[in-house]
Amino acid sequence: MRLAALLLGVLLGGPALAADELALDATEALRRVEVGELTLIDIRRPDEWRQTGLPRGAVGIDLRRPDFAEAVLRQVGGDRGAAIAIVCRTGNRTARVQRLLREQGFSRVYELREGIAGSAAGPGWLRRGLPVEPCARC
Secondary structure, three states: OHHHHHHHHHHHOOOOOOHHHHEOOHHHHHHHHHOOOOEEEEOOOHHHHHHHOEEOOEEEOOOOOOOHHHHHHHHOOOOOOOOEEEEOOOOOOHHHHHHHHHHOOOOOEEEOOOOOOOEOOEOHHHHOOOOEEOOOOO
16 A cells, blocks of 8 residues: 555655555654644634643644635645644544645645544543643633
8 A cells, every 4th residue: 555655646746645644643643743743733613622622732723614724724834745633522524624635735634533532543632641731712
C-alpha cells in the first residue's frame, strides 16, 4: 500500500500519504503539538467544548462555521502544507473533514480516529488521561 501511495504521489505531482499515515492516536498528537510539529483543530461544537474542555494545545474551530476551511487556513498562517490534526468527540466527523480540507488543497491533514471520548479506534483523549484546558471563549 505504501508503494501505491508513493506512486500515486509521483503521478499527481506531490507526495501522497497512505491511509495509515493519515491517522494519529491522541498521545502522538499531543507529543507533536507540544514540540510545534502539528496544529490540533477541535471541530466539535462550543457546547461540547464546555462539557469536556479542549485538548491542551488545540484550537476550537466549529465545523459548522461557513468559513471553516478559511479559519483553518488562517490558523496555520496560510500554509496549506502545514501539519494539521482534526479531532472530534468519537472520530466520526474527522474523516469527512479530512477529505474536505484535502479538497481545499491542504496536504498534511491527520485525523484522531479515537476522538476525545474514545471509539473502536482507541480509548480517546480523556480516557488516556491527557490534559485538557477550559474553553475561554465558549
